[in-house]
Amino acid sequence: MDGKKVKAIIFDLDNTLIETGLAGDVALQKTGELLKTALALNDETVSSVCERYMQKLFHDHYDPSAGRSIDEVRVGHWQDSIQEVAGSRVPASLAAQCYYTWKESRLALLTLSPETRDLLGRLRRSYKLLLLTNGVPQTQREKVRASGCEDFFDEVVVGGEHAEQKPFASIFRLCFDMLEVGPGDCVMVGDSLEADIQGGFNAGVLASVWINSAGGGGGGGDVPSGSAQPDFTIPTVLDLPGVLDRLECGC
Structure with a gap:
């Protein structure tokens, strides 16, 4: 991973990787x-x-x-x-x-689609991957097991098992420590402006990627006034490789 701007990707679970x-x-x-x-x-x-x-x-x-x-x-x-x-x-x-x-x-x-499984498998060859999900530990762990996500991630963090959840910076610092990377090495990917995008901003990540399935493609999407502003907006996690390419080339 030497020479890469992005060393790690933190993913949300619900409505990002699985269609909850x-x-x-x-x-x-x-x-x-x-x-x-x-x-x-x-x-x-x-x-x-x-x-x-x-x-x-x-x-x-x-x-x-x-x-x-x-x-x-x-x-x-x-x-x-x-x-x-x-x-x-x-x-x-x-x-x-x-x-x-x-x-x-x-x-x-709550299963990973074949396309998402293929994407995660490819990404894991180049990046460290961590799954970060808010919620009640039992409920979220059941979703993780049902979806088979554990096979694709270096670490899985359930916010309800810790003192603070997204968007607090402390839960992100825990993730950085687990992956042995800095915030500037990480990209945060999720569907919630309040938890994922604001959390990524609070933690100082390199870039935040908003999954807005209702907003269409092209990097656009309607971000409500006063909400955290994502660096990138895509309609599906399957479009993430294009974002990563842009980050690597500085486009």
Whole structure:
């Protein structure tokens, strides 16, 4: 790697390397079918239950010191969502069935595409690679195992296992130390302006690359006012080699 400007690449996981959003949509559809059969709910009510669950999931601040596992907490989210929308008490067994249908269906789809696997394999021959993902340790480790990411990375760091997560600079400094590189040797790649791009800026990386699947190609994309500004914007991680070529040549 001597002579290269880029020595290491730090990747986000969700919606960067794996399609977590799409997998979640499919998992909700399967769970909705279960609810319709079990409780004879109409499509509108099922949709409302699923939406309520996702709201609870989004606002969930899991505290392991409370004495409940993340699985138990999320079973509770399903039970509460069904009761709040449908207005009837739900057996814990049904709530658990909903949760594990959703969880297992989602994990089954969280795989690296053949193209992404090929990309990571090629990149690892030239760069050190580290996977840095925020979230609850159990949940994120399950995603890492399901996707097979461990085979392609020198290190895997789950933010929830440390005092601070992205965008705090401390988690990036840990990554630099693990890879034995400096911030100016690294590129940060992720889909979140708030966590990945701002985090890369806070840590002083050489360049940040925003995966904006809705923004099209050409290095553009709509960055909201006040958000961290990525150095590069691409619609898919598969376009990363072009960015790396530009960094190496100073284009």
